[in-house]
Amino acid sequence: MPNLNLDHLTTFKLVASRKSFSGAADALGLSQPAVSLQIRQLEQTLQARLVERTGRGIRLTAAGQTLLPHISHIDQAVSAALLSVAATTQEVSGTVTLGTGATACIHLLPPLLEQLRTEHPLLTVRVRTGNTQEILQAVEDNRVDIGLVTMPAAGRNLHISPVTQDDFKVIMKKDDNATDRSMTAAELQTLPLIVSEYGSGTRALIDGWFQAEGIAVQPVMELGNIEAIKKMVQAGLGYSIVPGMSVASPQDRIGLSVMALQPVLTRPQGIVMRQDKTLTKGMAELLKLIGG
Numbered sequence: 001m002p003n004l005n006l007d008h009l010t011t012f013k014l015v016a017s018r019k020s021f022s023g024a025a026d027a028l029g030l031s032q033p034a035v036s037l038q039i040r041q042l043e044q045t046l047q048a049r050l051v052e053r054t055g056r057g058i059r060l061t062a063a064g065q066t067l068l069p070h071i072s073h074i075d076q077a078v079s080a081a082l083l084s085v086a087a088t089t090q091e092v093s094g095t096v097t098l099g100t101g102a103t104a105c106i107h108l109l110p111p112l113l114e115q116l117r118t119e120h121p122l123l124t125v126r127v128r129t130g131n132t133q134e135i136l137q138a139v140e141d142n143r144v145d146i147g148l149v150t151m152p153a154a155g156r157n158l159h160i161s162p163v164t165q166d167d168f169k170v171i172m173k174k175d176d177n178a179t180d181r182s183m184t185a186a187e188l189q190t191l192p193l194i195v196s197e198y199g200s201g202t203r204a205l206i207d208g209w210f211q212a213e214g215i216a217v218q219p220v221m222e223l224g225n226i227e228a229i230k231k232m233v234q235a236g237l238g239y240s241i242v243p244g245m246s247v248a249s250p251q252d253r254i255g256l257s258v259m260a261l262q263p264v265l266t267r268p269q270g271i272v273m274r275q276d277k278t279l280t281k282g283m284a285e286l287l288k289l290i291g292g
Contacts, residue, residue, distance in 0.1 A: 003045065004042075004045060004046075004074075005038075005041070005042065005045070006074070006078065007038065008038045008039070008041060008042040008045070009042070009071050009074060010071075010142070011024060011028065011035055011038045011039065011042075012038075012039060012042055012050060012051075012064075012067070012068075012071070013068065013071045013141070013142075014027050014028065014141055015035065015039060015051060015058065016060055016064065016068055017140075017141065019057050019058060019059075020057050020058060021035045021036055021039075021058065027137075027138075027141060027143065028143075039051055046063070046067070048061075048063040049061050049063060049064075050063055050064035050067060051064055072276065075142060076276055076278065079277070079278035079280070080278055082094065082280065083278050083279075083280055083281075091120075091122050092119075092120040092122065092123050092281045092282050092285055093120070093122035093123055093281075093282070094122075094123060094124070094280055094281075094282045095123075095124045095125075095126060095282070096123065096124070096125050096126070096145050096146065096280070096282045096283050096286055097125075097126045097127075097128065097143070097144050097145045097146075098125060098126070098127050098128070098144065098145065098146050098147075098148065098286065099127075099128045099129070099130060099134075099135040099138050099139065099144035099146070099147045099148070099149075100127070100128075100129060100135065100147065100148040100149070101129060101130070101131065101132070101135075101148075101149070101150065102129050102225060102226070103202075103226045103243050103245060103246050104148055104245070104269070105127060105129050106226075106227065106246075107245045107246055107248065107249075107252065108245055109127065112286075112289045112290065113125055113127075115289060116285060116286060116289060119285070120282070120285060123282045123285070125282075125286060128143075128144060131199075131200055131201065132149040132150050132153055132201045135147040135148075135149050135272065136149065136153055136154075136155045136158065136272060137155075139155070139158060139272050139273065139274060140155055140156065140157065140158065140274065142274065145273070145277065145283055146271060146272070146273055146283060146286060146287065147271070147272035147273070148163070148269060148270075148271060148272075148290060149201075149269065149270060149272055150201035150202065150205075150267055150268070150269055151267075151268040151269060151270045153270060153272060155272070157274055157275050157276065158272055158273070158274060158275065159272070159273050159274070159275045160270050160271070160272050161270055161271050162268055162269070162270045163269055163270055163271045163290060163291055164268075164269050164290075164291075165266050165267065165268050165269070166243050166244050166245050166266065166267045166268075166269065167244045167260070167261075167264055167265065167266050167267075168205070168206070168209075168241050168242065168243060168244060168261055168265040168266070168267060169241070169242060169243075169244050169247055169258050169259065169260060169261070170183045170188070170239060170240075170241055170258070170259045170260070170261060171230065171233050171239060171240050171241075171242055171247060171256045171257070171258055171259075172233060172239045172256065172257045172259075173233060173234060173235070173236040173255070173256070173257070174234070174255050174256055174257055175257050180259070181259060181260075182259060182260040182261060182262035183259050183260070183261060183262065184213075184261075184262050185209065185210050185213035185215045186213070186215070188217075188239065189210075189215045189217060191238065191239050192220040192237065192238035192239070193217050193218075193219045193220060193238060193239060193240065193241075194219065194220060194221040194222075194223065194229050194232050194233060194237065194238040194239065194240045195219045195221070195222060195223075195229070195240060195241065196222070196223065196224070196226070196229070197222045197223060197224045198222060200224070201267075202226075202243065202267065203222075205265060205267055206241050206265070209241075209261070209263075209265045220237070220238050221237070221238065226242055226243065226246045227246075229242060230242070230246070230247075230252075230256065233256060234254075234255035234256060241261065241265070243267055271287065271290065271291075
């Protein structure tokens with residue numbers, strides 16, 4: 001009976017879904033030759049050709065097409081086995097991989113993960129960052145157990161549920177005479193805007209907020225990192241609209257004046273999991289903290 005390598009099966013599944021060796025290599029953080037070697041080793045184990053190269057990329061052979069649907073069943077069986085073993089002990093252990101955006105990783109997760117490590121020292125939580133689409137794809141590919149993403153979000157075979165909301169705030173260079181008031185789109189439209197890069201979920205929400213007020217804005221800077229945006233605002237190069245969690249603590253507000261938006265702009269966030277994912281004790285504990 002062939003001794004199947006589970007990592008090789010995961011690699012084959014990614015090659016099939018991405019329809020390329022290079023795409024699978026990027027997703028796994030491996031070199032393309034390493035991915036090709038794993039596929040060759042899997043083919044040697046099964047004594048069957050699984051993938052064929054074509055002028056347009058790759059395609060699965062009849063054997064590869066036959067194998068692919070079994071991999072999901074194998075993943076479920078392995079998860080069920082691990083869960084059964086974990087159920088024999090009261091300790092919460094194992095590894096959970098969480099995917100989320102950089103802002104949540106910096107401002108939301110540290111106290112939660114610290115509490116989780118205190119309560120369950122045998123549990124390991126790995127964190128991967130990316131934009132919403134990257135996290136959704138990672139959850140679909142089973143490279144991430146739980147995703148915490150900006151809504152709206154959608155994906156094949158995914159269960160998505162709202163979990164929290166985060167109100168956006170206006171930030172400007174620190175002004176001791178600034179009043180604690182709300183800012184409107186009309187008041188902001190003539191000021192230099194520093195904002196998240198185009199294509200991000202955060203940028204889409206901000207653009208939509210201005211458009212709803214009949215205003216089109218032209219940012220003076222577009223950056224891919226909220227902390228970099230805050231540094232530019234601290235330097236007096238413009239104002240920005242950022243997630244509230246990024247300026248929630250006094251330390252996060254150093255050098256900044258923070259005001260609300262009128263009307264309020266909210267960023268809903270949701271939990272994403274595969275519909276066929278087996279919920280482990282560790283995942284349940286992490287979900288409980290995020291929901292709280």
